[in-house]
Amino acid sequence: MSKPLGCMTFAGLAAAFVVALAVLAVAAATGNGIFSPGQLSGVTHGGPLGGVVSHADLGARCDACHPALLSSERMGDRCLTCHAPVLQEIEARGGLHGRLLVTTANCRDCHTDHRGVTASLTLAEPRLFPHEQTGFSLAAHTVVGRGASVGCRDCHPGAPASYAASTCATCHQSLDAPFMTQHQAAFGSDCRACHDGVETYGKAYAHATYPLAEGHARVACIACHRGSSTLASLVATPTACVGCHAAKDIHEGRLGTQCGTCHSTSGWARTTIDHDRTRFPLVGKHVSVQCEACHVAQRWTGIGTTCRSCHAAADPHAGKFAGDCGACHTANGWSGATFDHATLAASSTCVTCHAKPASHAGAIANTCASCHGTTAWKPATFALPHKFPINHGRASGSCAACHPSTWAAYSCAQCHSASSMATRHRRLTNFTQTTCVACHPTGRGD
Amino acid sequence: MATLAIVVVTGLYGGYVGAVAVPAASGLLGHAMGIVGFTMMLMTETLYSLRKRAMRRPRGSMRAWLQFHIFTGIVGSWLVVVHSAWAFNGLAGWLTLMTVVVVASGFIGRYIYTAVPRTADGVLIEAQDLMVELEAVRRGVSDASRVDGAVAPAAARSREQAAERRLHDLERQVATLRRARRLLATWHAIHVPLGMALFVMAFAHIGAAVFYATLLR
Numbered sequence: 001m002s003k004p005l006g007c008m009t010f011a012g013l014a015a016a017f018v019v020a021l022a023v024l025a026v027a028a029a030t031g032n033g034i035f036s037p038g039q040l041s042g043v044t045h046g047g048p049l050g051g052v053v054s055h056a057d058l059g060a061r062c063d064a065c066h067p068a069l070l071s072s073e074r075m076g077d078r079c080l081t082c083h084a085p086v087l088q089e090i091e092a093r094g095g096l097h098g099r100l101l102v103t104t105a106n107c108r109d110c111h112t113d114h115r116g117v118t119a120s121l122t123l124a125e126p127r128l129f130p131h132e133q134t135g136f137s138l139a140a141h142t143v144v145g146r147g148a149s150v151g152c153r154d155c156h157p158g159a160p161a162s163y164a165a166s167t168c169a170t171c172h173q174s175l176d177a178p179f180m181t182q183h184q185a186a187f188g189s190d191c192r193a194c195h196d197g198v199e200t201y202g203k204a205y206a207h208a209t210y211p212l213a214e215g216h217a218r219v220a221c222i223a224c225h226r227g228s229s230t231l232a233s234l235v236a237t238p239t240a241c242v243g244c245h246a247a248k249d250i251h252e253g254r255l256g257t258q259c260g261t262c263h264s265t266s267g268w269a270r271t272t273i274d275h276d277r278t279r280f281p282l283v284g285k286h287v288s289v290q291c292e293a294c295h296v297a298q299r300w301t302g303i304g305t306t307c308r309s310c311h312a313a314a315d316p317h318a319g320k321f322a323g324d325c326g327a328c329h330t331a332n333g334w335s336g337a338t339f340d341h342a343t344l345a346a347s348s349t350c351v352t353c354h355a356k357p358a359s360h361a362g363a364i365a366n367t368c369a370s371c372h373g374t375t376a377w378k379p380a381t382f383a384l385p386h387k388f389p390i391n392h393g394r395a396s397g398s399c400a401a402c403h404p405s406t407w408a409a410y411s412c413a414q415c416h417s418a419s420s421m422a423t424r425h426r427r428l429t430n431f432t433q434t435t436c437v438a439c440h441p442t443g444r445g446d
Numbered sequence: 447m448a449t450l451a452i453v454v455v456t457g458l459y460g461g462y463v464g465a466v467a468v469p470a471a472s473g474l475l476g477h478a479m480g481i482v483g484f485t486m487m488l489m490t491e492t493l494y495s496l497r498k499r500a501m502r503r504p505r506g507s508m509r510a511w512l513q514f515h516i517f518t519g520i521v522g523s524w525l526v527v528v529h530s531a532w533a534f535n536g537l538a539g540w541l542t543l544m545t546v547v548v549v550a551s552g553f554i555g556r557y558i559y560t561a562v563p564r565t566a567d568g569v570l571i572e573a574q575d576l577m578v579e580l581e582a583v584r585r586g587v588s589d590a591s592r593v594d595g596a597v598a599p600a601a602a603r604s605r606e607q608a609a610e611r612r613l614h615d616l617e618r619q620v621a622t623l624r625r626a627r628r629l630l631a632t633w634h635a636i637h638v639p640l641g642m643a644l645f646v647m648a649f650a651h652i653g654a655a656v657f658y659a660t661l662l663r
Contacts, residue, residue, distance in 0.1 A: 005492065005495045005496070005499075006495045006498075006638070007491065007495070007638050007641060007642055009638050011635055011638060011639045012638040012639055012641070012642040013642065014639070015638075015639030015640070015642045015643050015646075016639075016642040016643065016645070016646045018643075019642070019643040019646040019647060020646050020650070023537065023646070023647065023650045026537075027537075030536075032654075033536065034536045034537045035536060035537055035538075035651075035654035035655075035658060036535060036536050037471065037472065037533070037535055037536070037538060038533055038535045039535070066658060069657065112472075114535075
């Protein structure tokens, strides 16, 4: 380690010394211009400031912008020494620089030089520019439509501080013309009234405050936000179902406002119905029938609530009763009906509706009520005069025991054998088996 | 390895240029390339030289350090060149040019260096050793002439011819070695001052950059 490095030769050290002197000499001769990383900008913006119309006119006066090493000044102080209008904006908290809260410490965040005679003094890198302080963030505008990094002039073709309201629409129309046409028709052309650059409110917008599920995800924004032309009004869009759907409520408000009790966002038709909340609660046998038995062809509304709405075609009464079936029948079944005969016209008789049974033919007049009630034909209580003891022998209240075919005729042979009777009455002339009562009016053997 | 690194650096740089723009020398990426590149060039200048002189307490093989020296010399200087953002203004422009000149000079020196005969151990064959060997062969030729009558003429002629061939080879080697070492010395006399000038300019550039772009913000 005692030997010096290979570069520490006389020639090497001499060269280092000479070059150092040369650098110092040239630096002094050029006013430190030798350290300039590039030519100053010759771009002009109006009249002279600080005695020059462009930075290029400063020539080798480095100290016009660069303070001395131990100076308390910053470069920003030197900027504002010449750029008095900017200083006025900062002090007044107005204009572009005032709104951007520019200080002498951050001039260089947006401005630079030494990039050539024709180069702009303003950095065209939006990511370095605190654009959100203008009220519009570039968070969603890192690239323009063609995929390149967005530049100031993409939105500000004129001066950086100028902005035309049509700028947004012009660009976005080229990206999605159908959407933009509809969107502008619905919400107007003042894009910045709603959009601040942070939220896109478009396809990528999460819509977190009101998640768009299923059917809601398929509708256009305007379907819910029609007429909303400010951010506040967009946010104020009602979130209850009836806020948008009340006008088309097929229930006409009868079922209240809690649509979600039966419906979901998957569609109005896909419901979990509590039929008791409708005008037709399901009871009796209606509980177990298929929905389509009543709601034919998925016709969910307007099918009526009367029995005839569904059962008219199957009416066994052939339209004889004009009233509703429910007057006699219940939902527990067609049988077991009750009929209030009091509702009939006074002139009505039993036989108007009920045909006399064959057994009664020739024996009973149309005095049904003598034996029958209005509840049912059976049981009946025979209350008419009967020439023969009514409970003769083993009849025990059974009419058919003596009247096997019609009550107008009788037969004793069902108990009394015809051959036995013929034997016992062999001495009688004119004896027949059909005139027994003529000789036995009380049923006795006398 | 160095070729691979150059390809990777160039590929990444080309990709960035294509996707964004040429990274400005004063930007984050530009500065990073300049700082890393210069650090590697500084290592090129010092570490191999220090290792060559650290014979008592060696760390790592000479071959490994030479490989590292070549790697940092090539990759570091390439990073410095791309740091320039292809703008050559003032001192920085001269510095970039000087970097290219010194690297080119280094390549020339590397080929001169390999022209110097080396033993398997990598130690230069000293001219003195060659002269001693040459003297021994000359003595052998002389002896062969003296005993010409005592041995078979054909065998003596054969020995003499072999010794003369050997002598001729050694004389050529000596001449080549002298020529190569002369060339190497000349190259060294040029390359070292160029390198020193480069580093003086680099430090001036770094000092100016720190002063103007950092201290005066």
